[in-house]
Amino acid sequence: MNHCLDCGAKLSGRLDKKFCDDYCRGHYNNQLNRDKHSRLKEINSILKKNASVLEKFAEKGIITLSRQTLQAAGFDFNFFTHQLSGQQGELYHCCYHYGYHFVSDDELVLKFIPWTNVK
Numbered sequence: 030m031n032h033c034l035d036c037g038a039k040l041s042g043r044l045d046k047k048f049c050d051d052y053c054r055g056h057y058n059n060q061l062n063r064d065k066h067s068r069l070k071e072i073n074s075i076l077k078k079n080a081s082v083l084e085k086f087a088e089k090g091i092i093t094l095s096r097q098t099l100q101a102a103g104f105d106f107n108f109f110t111h112q113l114s115g116q117q118g119e120l121y122h123c124c125y126h127y128g129y130h131f132v133s134d135d136e137l138v139l140k141f142i143p144w145t146n147v148k
């Protein structure tokens with residue numbers, strides 16, 4: 030005996046049936062989409078926060094920073110939007126239009142990366 034994926038009621042009829050009816054199917058799918066959407070929003074907000082932290086330092090003209098300085102400002106190194114390599118082969122981790130690359134274990138350099146540079 031199968032159970033409805035949405036409300037858990039016992040299902041009769043076809044073996045491949047997953048829901049009582051269209052209402053349960055719709056409710057279940059909406060719930061799934063809501064969960065997916067909130068996970069996307071969570072990650073997007075971390076990425077936006079990261080970009081705004083980089084932007085604040087860059088606008089003050091501070092382009093050489095330590096890992097700790099960025100972390101203290103709320104930057105999360107686990108999240109970035111894409112990677113690009115610079116002219117010397119240095120690897121930039123980007124958060125939207127700002128990127129950084131490490132020049133030592135602890136020190137990194139920021140760079141504004143306009144979209145026209147992205148291939």
Ligand SMILES: [Zn+2]
Pocket residue numbers: 033034035036037038048049050053
């Ligand atoms: Zn149901």
